[in-house]
Amino acid sequence: MGITARGVGLLVAAVVLLGVGFRFAYPELAVLGAAAAVAVGYALINAAWRPRLMVERVADPDRVARGEPAAMTLTVRNTGRLRAANLVAEDRCAAALVPVPLLRLRPGRDTEVRYDVPTHRRGVVAVGPLRVTRRDPLGLVALARSYGGSVPVWVHPRIHPLSAVPTGAGRSLDGRTDSVPHGSITFDSLREYVVGDELRRVHWRTSARVGELMVRENVDTSLPRxxxxxxxxxxxxxxxxxxxxxxxxxxxxxxxxxxxxxxxxxxxxxxxxxxxxxxxxxxxxxxxxxxxxxxxxxxxxxxxxxxxxxxxxxxxxxxxxxxxxxxxxxxxxxxxxxxxxxxxxxxxxxxxxxxxxxxxxxxxxxxxxxxxxxxxxxxxxxxx
Missing domain, CATH: 3.40.50 (Rossmann fold)
Incomplete structure (x- = not known):
């Protein structure tokens, strides 16, 4: 909670007027000082009221390539039952602030704001949280609170189509290494049997030794990695x-x-x-x-x-x-x-x-x- 410059001035004036009014028996000055003090007190109570807001964000899409369009849809709902919300709100999008209108947001109603997310640079753009500032009618006190979390928008590097891929190196059975696009299925390891495995892949000798079914795990060694x-x-x-x-x-x-x-x-x-x-x-x-x-x-x-x-x-x-x-x-x-x-x-x-x-x-x-x-x-x- 922060008292504005106007609020500080009025508070100082209230103290001075009350002091002078009581010290020199000027009831008019004392009344003015009391009114100023009441105004500051009302402002503090009014700004301290915490509105009940529900904030939702939807990124469309949340993962894009650099330079592609992306947007954020922000929905703010007043979940309170008694008072309408008169607030000043800003949503943080990277280093920028996006104004969100929350004037006369009645109980049970919501407002929606949609804005573009900057994607001109690669990176992770953090959107949020919503910063809500509540002020009293006289502008004496301002209180800022954060609502909701932040949603990342992942801006990937640009993708350039590549038509060629490596052919890889396949290990043949006699120990030679051949550069071939395709190869045979080669034994790699043994693992425990799971439902759905083919029985022809069961390694019976090992199964008899360990007391449970073991199957052969094969790999295609010609597949380039x-x-x-x-x-x-x-x-x-x-x-x-x-x-x-x-x-x-x-x-x-x-x-x-x-x-x-x-x-x-x-x-x-x-x-x-x-x-x-x-x-x-x-x-x-x-x-x-x-x-x-x-x-x-x-x-x-x-x-x-x-x-x-x-x-x-x-x-x-x-x-x-x-x-x-x-x-x-x-x-x-x-x-x-x-x-x-x-x-x-x-x-x-x-x-x-x-x-x-x-x-x-x-x-x-x-x-x-x-x-x-x-x-x-x-x-x-x-x-x-």
């Missing part, structure tokens, strides 16, 4: 415009395009960050949400070597896509060390002043100014 690594170190993107690194935004668009192309083809794909956040973004569902929330971080000198060590030890796939900016050119040697663990390694370099020399660190490097150029160069790759 794609690993997308996005370099989110601030040092990799030294060029900034109005605090934003467009080359990093291009890297996010390329990562999203590869992920969407892999999902479209039914290929397993995983997304890694060179400098991962301590916690996953709340409410994130899938790699596109992670790309919407990812930010540049200072990290440390050992961030990239640690990521490379993890990739080498875990061997998360057979096709590695490493996306970085002009500041990551000096670190291509670390990425080149992964050629033994990953049959195919492709590097996307964004925003470099000069093209990368052919065969740098023995890698296939795609130099691109933005995500659209990366998609065009990607589709031009003849072999992985």
């Amino acid at each position: 794609i690993v997308v690594v996005l370099d989110n170190r601030a040092s990799a993107y030294p060029q900034r415009l109005a605090g934003a690194a467009e080359s990093f935004e291009s890297g996010c668009e390329a990562a999203a395009s590869v992920v969407v192309a892999a999902v479209r083809e039914g290929l397993p794909v995983s997304l890694l960050l060179v400098a991962p956040a301590d916690e996953e973004p709340a409410g994130a569902a899938g790699p596109l949400d992670r790309l919407a929330a990812v930010e540049l971080t200072d990290g440390g000198e050992g961030t990239l070597p640690a990521t490379v060590s993890r990739l080498r030890q875990e061997r998360l796939g057979d096709t590695l896509i490493f996306l970085t900016g002009p500041g990551g050119h000096a670190d291509l040697g670390h990425v080149g060390a992964l050629r033994g663990a990953y049959p195919s390694v492709v590097v996307g370099m964004f925003g470099a002043a000069e093209p990368t020399p052919p065969g740098a660190a023995g890698l296939l490097v795609i130099d691109a100014a933005d995500g659209a150029e990366f998609a065009a160069e990607w589709d031009g790759i003849r072999r992985w």
Whole structure:
């Protein structure tokens, strides 16, 4: 609760008038002081009344690509039974404030406001909470309260269609590694029997030994497994415009395009960050949400070597896509060390002043100014 400048002045005047009126026996001044004090007291009581409001928000849609339209529908309902609400309200949308009319909102009635959500930048746009300010008729006291929570709108990077996907590497039965688009079903592990499993997949010898039914789990080893690594170190993107690194935004668009192309083809794909956040973004569902929330971080000198060590030890796939900016050119040697663990390694370099020399660190490097150029160069790759 805050007393306005007018309220402070009237309160000071009430004290002065009461003091002078009683000290020098001027009843008129004492009456004026008492009236001023009563006005301030009424204002405090009036502003302290808490209206009963129910706030609902619906994002349409709540996940969009950068630049696509999105809207928020806000419904405010007066759930009180006695008094109409005369309020000044504003809904917070990112850094902007949207006025919400709540004049003479009668009990049981509601009002609805629909406004556009800014999607010109990638990120997670937090909408809400509703800030309601109640004032007395004289403008002496103002009290602001928050109603409802916040609803995120996930603004994903732009998606550029990719027609080509890696063919993958299949492991044949005699130990050879062949680059083939399709392969046979190969034994991977044993697991417990569940209702619905085919009896022909039961491994009877193991079942007899452990005393319960065990079935063979098979995998298609020719199916390519794609690993997308996005370099989110601030040092990799030294060029900034109005605090934003467009080359990093291009890297996010390329990562999203590869992920969407892999999902479209039914290929397993995983997304890694060179400098991962301590916690996953709340409410994130899938790699596109992670790309919407990812930010540049200072990290440390050992961030990239640690990521490379993890990739080498875990061997998360057979096709590695490493996306970085002009500041990551000096670190291509670390990425080149992964050629033994990953049959195919492709590097996307964004925003470099000069093209990368052919065969740098023995890698296939795609130099691109933005995500659209990366998609065009990607589709031009003849072999992985």
